[in-house]
Amino acid sequence: MPTTAHIPDLDSVLACHPREESQLIPLLQDIQDHAGYISADAMRAAASHLNIPESSVYGVVTFYSQFYLTRQGRHRVKVCQGTACHVRGAVEIIRAVSARLGIKPGETTRDFEFSVERVACFGSCALAPVMVVNDKVYGNVTPEMAVRLLDELT
Numbered sequence: 833m834p835t836t837a838h839i840p841d842l843d844s845v846l847a848c849h850p851r852e853e854s855q856l857i858p859l860l861q862d863i864q865d866h867a868g869y870i871s872a873d874a875m876r877a878a879a880s881h882l883n884i885p886e887s888s889v890y891g892v893v894t895f896y897s898q899f900y901l902t903r904q905g906r907h908r909v910k911v912c913q914g915t916a917c918h919v920r921g922a923v924e925i926i927r928a929v930s931a932r933l934g935i936k937p938g939e940t941t942r943d944f945e946f947s948v949e950r951v952a953c954f955g956s957c958a959l960a961p962v963m964v965v966n967d968k969v970y971g972n973v974t975p976e977m978a979v980r981l982l983d984e985l986t
Contacts, residue, residue, distance in 0.1 A: 841866065842863070842866075842874065842877055845859070845862050845863055845866055846859070846877060846878070846881045848862065849862070849881070849882075851881060851882055851883060852882065853882055853883075853884050855882060856878065856882060856884070856888075856889065856892055857892065857896075859878050859881070859882070860878060860889070860892065860893060860899060861898075863878065864898075864899060864900065867903075868900070868903055868904050869899075869900040869901060869902055869903050869904055870893050870899050870900065870901060875889045875890055875893060876889075902940070903940065903944060904940055904944075904947040905940045905941055905944050905945050905946040905947035906944060906945050906946070907945060907946045907947070907965060907966055907982075907985050908946075908947050908949070908964075908965070908966060908967075909929055909933075909946060909947065909948045909949070909963065909964075909965050909982070910948075910949045910950075910951045910954075910963065910964040910965075911925050911926045911929060911937070911948070911949070911950055911951065911961075911962075911963050911978075912951050912952075912953060912954045912956070912960070912961060912962040912963070912964075913926075913950045913951065913952060913953075914952060914953035914954070914957065914960070915957075916957035916960035916961075917953075917957075917960040917961040917962055918961075919960070920960045920961045921961050921973075921974070921975070922960075922961045924975045925961055925963060925973055925974075925975055925978050926948075926950060927975070928975035928976075928978050928979050929948055929963075929978050929979070929982065930948065932978075932979045932982050932983075933946050933948060933982065935948055936948070937949055937950045938950075945985075945986070946982070946985075951964070954969065956969060956971060958971075959971025959972060960972075961973050963978055963981070965981055965982075965985070
């Protein structure tokens, strides 16, 4: 099976997983860990490896928010939009982040340095408003703090 340009070691990733349908999510997680997203080629390879329809793989990838169909930025910025965060200023934080990076939520900068997402809830309401950057949680975020955190990454 040919490998994809984004995952030169796709064959070795596939080889780590038994050819059982129950391995679909762990396999997709490993593919995404290597490539940063799940490409169409990778979905076809996963379907072939597990002997399941491509539509089943696509269904799982599009159902779970942990999977991405497009290449993500090196730095992933997630801003909580839950009730507590919303009431305490999440709208202003997302505006500041979007203005600083020149992209809207759900987009990635052209240089693939940053991706921005709105997230329904992180479960950290006591820290509201919350922003997560590269899996590090920041609480009581202000728009100015959000921009400063981004600037520290550039």
